[in-house]
Amino acid sequence: MRYFIKADHFLLENKVVDKGYLLIENGIFSSIVHDVSSEDNVVDWSGFSVAPGLFDTHIHGIDGYDIMDGTEEAVKKISISLAARGVTRFLPTTLTSSSEDLNKAIMAVKSMVQQGLPGAQSEGIFLEGPYFTETHKGAQNEKYFKDPSLEEFNEWQKLADGMIRKIALAPERTGTQEFIRSVKRSGVQVSIAHTDADYVCCEEAIENGANNFVHLYNGMKGMHHREPGTVGSALRSKNSFVEIICDGLHVHPEVAALTYQLKQDRLMLITDCMRAGGMPDGEYTLGEFPVAITDGVARTETGSLAGSTLELIDGIKNLCEWTKEELTDIWHLASLTPAKSLGFESKFGSIAEGKKADYVVLNSNLEVECTAVNGKVIYSRE
Template identity: 60%
Template structure:
């Protein structure tokens, strides 16, 4: 099936174009054209902008559902909700927990994906933990922290049918370096919830780690005599660096500074938990109660506990703070995230030959419609469908 999209503005991979036709053939982007053959099928989004589908590589839940619920329903509801926010791909993200609960969550993700997700599609599982350390535990449950174990990971990967794509750990834990050497051959090993110093982090990267999770949060900070994990993340061009741009986790000035340093190795994520899109109240993140006040999630001890951020809002925030072009910032939530897990050849930008995931936006960057694999999965209720 072939159709053409008409719109006022297109955020292509390397440029922004105005007016024209974008070809979609069998779920894949074709060429951008000024004219199309007669009698072609057209999806008319005149008056709107077309951007790549967003890719959230770190999301726990939203709208009352969480990956750690361990149910197929939760994964499907997350998929269906985030596609309405312009997200077309995601990594369902776990938390540190008992083996029993973690394994149930893995099985639920696999079952949900196998039976078909209704909206955004999973591109693998992100295991956030359980190989962390206490000092920067955040909302992770230290009761279940332990040393990395290759045999254990292999068991989980087999349970996941090989779909674990990313894992986060503290590199100072015993056996961590040997674990990184082996596991980084198959997944993205990330550094998180760690008190490791600069040298330890560099050693982990030398042995295969390639990402830092929610920079500045859950890690040893930057000091002029000990750069810490933050300094290691900022100064190592080999590594991707996650950032939560909600204005609470990281000051806007530091977010802009990180962009200047990391450039396209910066990846925007949400770290959203079940309270996303929900009213202020008390919710659970894993086994911990989390109070939401003015959209900010905190544990009983006052630690930030994930976020309620929408990825598109993080993009708008960083663009405002940095005053950079929209297509540059947008790609930090689509192309850079895809690249971080080795999938930039398939997802993350509008380019001929890539999967046709796209978002239709108005001038305020409100999501009007979202398509996955070239199929429109969501259209905003008040917008008349033009095709």
């Protein structure tokens, strides 16, 4: 299939192109031209902007569903819900839980991917846990915490048919450094999370292959001028990616803006959204924990933040406001940077020739009018 998109603005990696026609051929981005013939198939989005599809690499659920439900329906509904919010790719994310529940979640994702997801596409599974520490457990269930086991992980990976793309762990646990080296060699990305690791331990983990810090500042040892801690390692490392939940609650706006100054395109926007995203205030669950939503804020019974109800596009809007940076620069922190963190930047993440035609059509209020994956529309506001 070959067609052109006519729009007022196109958000490219380093610039905005005004007034043109973006060619899409067989689901792949081609060039932007300023003239077309009367015989060309043109989809007219005059008055609107076209941006790359968003990629949420850390999301548990939305609209009442959660990956840990362990059902095909949950995975399917999350895929559809994300498409309506401009997300074209995502990593279904698990929680620390029993082996039985993790097996169910993995099998549900695998089954739905094999059948074909109707909305946003899964780019693999993200195991958030269970190799964490109690000190910064957050909303993870500590009764399932354990030291990493390569044998156990390989069983999960076998069950997933190789779909586990990323795992988060606390690097101070016994045997973790060798575990990082082993899974990294197999092509799995390793993240640091829910940890009390000091600076030296984190640096060793990075040397062994860890390349990302999960929801920076939350669930980890903070920075002190005599002990840089986990946060100090994240900010000091030139090549490591850091995730931020830009809802104004998990991280203060000024700290988020400072982090952008320090990390630039190594800052990755995520939601860490749970099932209450897009839902009214009330009582919900996150894994085995009851969670209360008040004014859109998710908290456990002890008052701890329990994931978020953030939409990725709102995180973009927030960081734009806090940093006063151009939209195209911040937008790519939720599209191209996530792709880079997994080694997918040559496939998608930006509007560039040869990449998969994942795009979002936006109105002047940055509301999603249309979402497409591989050049095929998967959501239309009308």
